[in-house]
Amino acid sequence: MSIFSLDTINWQRNGRQILKDVSWRVEKGEKWVVFGKNGSGKTALLNIISGNMFPSSGDVKVFGETFGKFPLWEIRKRVGWVSSALQERLKSHESCLDIVVSGKFASIGIYEEVTQQDKEKATALLTSLSMEAFATHAYMTLSQGEKQRILLARALMADPELLILDEPCTGLDIPSRESLLQAVEDLSRESDLVVLYVTHHTEEVLPFFEKALLMHNGEIHKKGQTEDVFTSGHLSAVLDLPVEVTKTNGRYYTVLEKAEFSRSWKTGKTDM
Numbered sequence: 001m002s003i004f005s006l007d008t009i010n011w012q013r014n015g016r017q018i019l020k021d022v023s024w025r026v027e028k029g030e031k032w033v034v035f036g037k038n039g040s041g042k043t044a045l046l047n048i049i050s051g052n053m054f055p056s057s058g059d060v061k062v063f064g065e066t067f068g069k070f071p072l073w074e075i076r077k078r079v080g081w082v083s084s085a086l087q088e089r090l091k092s093h094e095s096c097l098d099i100v101v102s103g104k105f106a107s108i109g110i111y112e113e114v115t116q117q118d119k120e121k122a123t124a125l126l127t128s129l130s131m132e133a134f135a136t137h138a139y140m141t142l143s144q145g146e147k148q149r150i151l152l153a154r155a156l157m158a159d160p161e162l163l164i165l166d167e168p169c170t171g172l173d174i175p176s177r178e179s180l181l182q183a184v185e186d187l188s189r190e191s192d193l194v195v196l197y198v199t200h201h202t203e204e205v206l207p208f209f210e211k212a213l214l215m216h217n218g219e220i221h222k223k224g225q226t227e228d229v230f231t232s233g234h235l236s237a238v239l240d241l242p243v244e245v246t247k248t249n250g251r252y253y254t255v256l257e258k259a260e261f262s263r264s265w266k267t268g269k270t271d272m
Ligand SMILES: Nc1ncnc2c1ncn2[C@@H]1O[C@H](COP(=O)(O)OP(=O)(O)OP(=O)(O)O)[C@@H](O)[C@H]1O
Pocket: 013, 014, 018, 036, 037, 038, 039, 040, 041, 042, 043, 044, 045
């Protein structure tokens, strides 16, 4: 079953074309990586899928419902989102347990009745992420890696069908990054949950992300099986920079092709 499908989506703002002819279909249970340079349109794309923005043209179907014929807030409730923008908006003096519970209502703060069942569910999520000891701690006292785990638990509180992780490893050291990635895999591998994982770092692409999409200047450059997408040629094209991609133990590592880079730098054929 298709969780969402985008058909020839265009989005313009202030006379500028930000998304161009984007078509993408994602099926139940798929785990995707979304990769592209700063400003390539990744967030704009995710905002349309999650019902936060309306495209200028094109058809969007999410959870089998067509945009425009279905309340967008119904869609938003079924999407879990982890991003640094969300981290900034949260009320940082609240306890971690309350932050997780607020995920049920998709609210910043809690304005509705919280049941014992809600608390138990939030506690179970904290435990599954090895964060139970932090339940009563104020969110603002946590480290960046701990905060991201709380946001992941919060996103899962409403049993989403679609989980968007927008650069969740930003600011994390290698052990925290690896343990967050492992937690994402453990929590979603066997489930029907669709995960869209946005990153700028190829080494974060765990083998369980079987599909990948590359954005370039608001267009999809390539999408499909990750191993066919994460090649030196495709990444060089979307980064506008000659890079070499190698695969070691199932992970992708990207380095600059130095000789090529210094040549293009001198001739001005790079936009870096
Ligand atoms: N509401 C808006 N009004 C005008 N321009 C916008 C708006 N939202 C995004 N843009 C522009 O659209 C382009 C794509 O932005 P977007 O945030 O989708 O990029 P991104 O790929 O998510 O980048 P990053 O990796 O830096 O987060 C950018 O040039 C941005 O300035």
